[in-house]
Amino acid sequence: MKKKIGIVLLIIAVLLVATEIYMRSYWGFCDTVLMQKDDKFEYIAQPSQNRFRFRRHIYYNKYSMRSPEIKPNAIKIFGGGDSVINGGAHTDQDSIATTLLTKQLTKELHKDIQVLNISAGSWGPDNVMAYINKYGNFDASIIFLVVSSHDAYDDMDFQEVVGVHPSYPYKQSFSAIYELISRYIMPRILKNKPQGDHITKGNTFNTGFQNLYEYTKSKNIPFFIYLHPDRKEVEDNHYDKQGEAIIKYCKDHNVPLIQGLGFEDLSCFYDEIHPNEKGQRVLANALLPKISELLKE
Numbered sequence: 001m002k003k004k005i006g007i008v009l010l011i012i013a014v015l016l017v018a019t020e021i022y023m024r025s026y027w028g029f030c031d032t033v034l035m036q037k038d039d040k041f042e043y044i045a046q047p048s049q050n051r052f053r054f055r056r057h058i059y060y061n062k063y064s065m066r067s068p069e070i071k072p073n074a075i076k077i078f079g080g081g082d083s084v085i086n087g088g089a090h091t092d093q094d095s096i097a098t099t100l101l102t103k104q105l106t107k108e109l110h111k112d113i114q115v116l117n118i119s120a121g122s123w124g125p126d127n128v129m130a131y132i133n134k135y136g137n138f139d140a141s142i143i144f145l146v147v148s149s150h151d152a153y154d155d156m157d158f159q160e161v162v163g164v165h166p167s168y169p170y171k172q173s174f175s176a177i178y179e180l181i182s183r184y185i186m187p188r189i190l191k192n193k194p195q196g197d198h199i200t201k202g203n204t205f206n207t208g209f210q211n212l213y214e215y216t217k218s219k220n221i222p223f224f225i226y227l228h229p230d231r232k233e234v235e236d237n238h239y240d241k242q243g244e245a246i247i248k249y250c251k252d253h254n255v256p257l258i259q260g261l262g263f264e265d266l267s268c269f270y271d272e273i274h275p276n277e278k279g280q281r282v283l284a285n286a287l288l289p290k291i292s293e294l295l296k297e
Contacts, residue, residue: 023177027176028056029173032179033046033089034169037170041126044120057093063118065116065117074114076140077143077291078118082151085146086121087117091280096280097146098116100284105292105295109296124147125147125211128145129208143216144287147226147227149233151206153204153206224290225256227258228273229261256290263282263283
């Protein structure tokens with residue numbers, strides 16, 4: 001009996017070790033993007049990360065941008081926003097809109113152009129403005145925002161999420177199996193509501209819109225906004241009241257606005273709001289003419 005129990009335990013141990021190795025090497029568990037708190041803009045990805053997660057390559061430079069290191073002599077375009085432009089772990093570095101734009105603009109204009117990706121999940125325009133206040137605009141020739149309707153009232157509140165919510169880890173899990181259970185399986189069993197881009201944190205129009213408008217105007221930097229629709233807005237073929245508030249703001253202040261409803265369809269999404277790799281291509285193609293026009297001017 002003891003021998004049989006020993007054999008069973010050995011088999012279980014071998015299976016656990018094999019599963020652990022498989023999940024780490026094939027799916028990239030224990031290699032998640034790590035976050036850090038910030039007293040100016042709540043949180044951001046830790047700098048200088050090169051990750052392999054869910055079979056996707058993810059890279060953050062020393063300024064916590066989801067971009068290659070900044071090229072001093074390149075023409076730089078500052079793209080800010082939340083997880084929509086960021087791409088998340090479901091989008092390979094080569095497939096996010098900013099990477100696609102960098103390649104296309106460099107080829108089209110025969111100049112070294114770099115579209116920077118300054119973003120984090122659930123960021124609003126005020127987070128982006130706070131980032132600029134801390135680090136500057138990196139000599140950007142153009143600044144643009146990718147927002148969704150909920151960003152109209154998504155104000156910073158500095159709630160503790162880093163190291164508290166499973167989507168904002170500050171260190172790697174000690175085990176792939178434990179990470180799978182604690183981060184993905186248990187929240188679904190317990191039906192915990194995730195911290196994400198659908199949460200409206202405030203009841204006043206996000207100050208980041210006006211602050212970015214005034215900042216870019218004072219610096220004489222072209223500024224425009226892309227309004228990304230969620231799945232329901234695509235189905236309804238119109239933005240909700242928060243989206244309409246953003247549209248009204250842009251109209252009242254003569255801020256150029258690209259409405260994603262003219263470009264995106266249901267095949268662009270992998271969930272209720274986030275674009276899949278096709279959606280990232282659609283986003284890049286929608287942004288390309290405006291950026292190209294401004295650069296030529």
